[in-house]
Amino acid sequence: MIFLTGSSVYGALSVNGTYQGKNLYVQNPMDEDGFGYCATKVTVNGDIMPGGTSMGAFEIDFSLFNIAIGEPVFIEIEHNDGCKPKILNPEVLLPRSTYNVDEMTVDPAGNLKWKTNGEQGILPFIVEQYRWNKWVTIGEVQGKGNDDVNTYSFSVTPHSGENTIRIAQVDHSGKKRPSNEVKFISTSPVVTKTPVKVKDEIKFLAGKSPYETRYEIYDAYGNIVKKGVGSSVNCSNLVRGVYYINFDNVNEKFIKN
Numbered sequence: 702m703i704f705l706t707g708s709s710v711y712g713a714l715s716v717n718g719t720y721q722g723k724n725l726y727v728q729n730p731m732d733e734d735g736f737g738y739c740a741t742k743v744t745v746n747g748d749i750m751p752g753g754t755s756m757g758a759f760e761i762d763f764s765l766f767n768i769a770i771g772e773p774v775f776i777e778i779e780h781n782d783g784c785k786p787k788i789l790n791p792e793v794l795l796p797r798s799t800y801n802v803d804e805m806t807v808d809p810a811g812n813l814k815w816k817t818n819g820e821q822g823i824l825p826f827i828v829e830q831y832r833w834n835k836w837v838t839i840g841e842v843q844g845k846g847n848d849d850v851n852t853y854s855f856s857v858t859p860h861s862g863e864n865t866i867r868i869a870q871v872d873h874s875g876k877k878r879p880s881n882e883v884k885f886i887s888t889s890p891v892v893t894k895t896p897v898k899v900k901d902e903i904k905f906l907a908g909k910s911p912y913e914t915r916y917e918i919y920d921a922y923g924n925i926v927k928k929g930v931g932s933s934v935n936c937s938n939l940v941r942g943v944y945y946i947n948f949d950n951v952n953e954k955f956i957k958n
Contacts, residue, residue, distance in 0.1 A: 712741075712782050717775040718794025719822045719846075720768050725761040725776065726789045729754060733783030740786045742779040754778075771821040771848055796822020796846065798870035798878045803850060807866055807885045811857035815868060815880070820846050824870045828855050829879070831865040833917070833947040844870070858915065858930070859887030860950040892949035899957050903934040905948060916948040 716725070729740045740754035745766050752759075761776060768774060774794065778786050799822075805815035813828065823846035829836045839858070845851045857866055864887050869879040890907035892914045905914050911932035918927040918934065921943045927934060939957045946953050 712780050714778040714780060714786055714788070715776065716788055716791055716794065717773065718791070719796050720763055720770055720772050720774050721793055721795075721797055721821060722770050723790075723793040724763055725791070725793065726758065727754075727761065727778065728758050728787040728789055729756060730784055730786070731757075732781040737781075739780045739784035740778050741781060744777050746775055771846070792873055795873040796824050797874075798824055798872040800826075800844070800870060800878075802868070802880045805868070805880060805883050807857065807864075807883050809859075809885055809888050811859045811864070811885075811887065813855045813857050813866055813883075815853050817844075817851050817853070819848060820844055820851060821848065822846050822872075824872055826853060827869045827871070827877075828857070829867050829869060830857065830860075831867075831882070832860055832915075832950050833952055836867075837915075839915075842868075859885075859889045860914070861887060861889045861891045862950055863887075892951070894946065894948060894953065894955075897955065899936050899939075899944075899955055901935070901937045903936055903946070903955075905932050914949045916946060918947075919945045921945075 729738050732739050738755055743750040743754060743761060748766055750761060751765060780786055799819050800817040801819045803816040803818055807813040824844045825841045826844055827838055828840045830839045840855055842853050842855055863884055865882050865884050867880050867882045869877050871877050892912055893906050895904050895906060905912050913930055913932045915930045916928065916934060917925055919925050926939065936957060941957050944955055944957055946955060
């Protein structure tokens with residue numbers, strides 16, 4: 702994360718984040734009296750930046766401080782009162798998704814394990830399961846953010862039959878970076894629902910016994926009205942009409958009376 706703070710009382714602007722291989726650029730206006738520039742000193746992790754700040758714009762070159770990619774940085778820009786420099790590209794200190802998957806496995810019980818290298822900032826890993834003809838987010842695991850080999854695990858709740866799993870990250874660009882998929886055949890039983898015409902409740906069964914499953918219910922216009930995990934769903938507050946339900950690895954239509 703990046704935090705910007707500034708105060709005309711103390712005359713300091715600070716920014717912190719993670720070095721991602723790119724430099725910061727600072728717009729430096731004239732001071733209030735018009736006889737010099739606003740910024741007076743820049744420090745990076747406590748070390749003074751050489752070269753000074755007597756110019757309308759300047760670059761904070763991290764190569765001058767022997768900072769490795771992925772290391773945390775804290776920059777402080779001291780400035781005169783009555784004016785404030787502006788950091789033009791603070792987003793370059795936000796973590797980027799750079800992970801590589803060395804290995805990813807999942808067993809029939811849904812125990813997912815993966816190893817990564819090349820991380821350059823702390824970002825969560827999103828765990829996704831392909832079901833109901835779409836990728837469904839089933840959990841998150843916090844990334845470690847370093848360039849070492851990192852090991853992670855997650856317990857997937859399988860549906861019956863073949864399961865398809867992947868991980869992904871989304872950084873400040875907003876783009877999702879998914880991994881390759883892994884598949885496994887689960888030992889979970891086939892789940893059915895009852896009744897066909899619903900009045901107050903839907904029950905999920907494996908054979909004749911109640912069975913917990915992930916579910917989603919949509920109205921006729923495609924709006925999601927209920928979702929969760931359970932062996933039953935209270936439908937007493939649904940208005941009469943046609944609905945669609947996703948559960949286990951099944952899509953079905955039902956009528957609410």
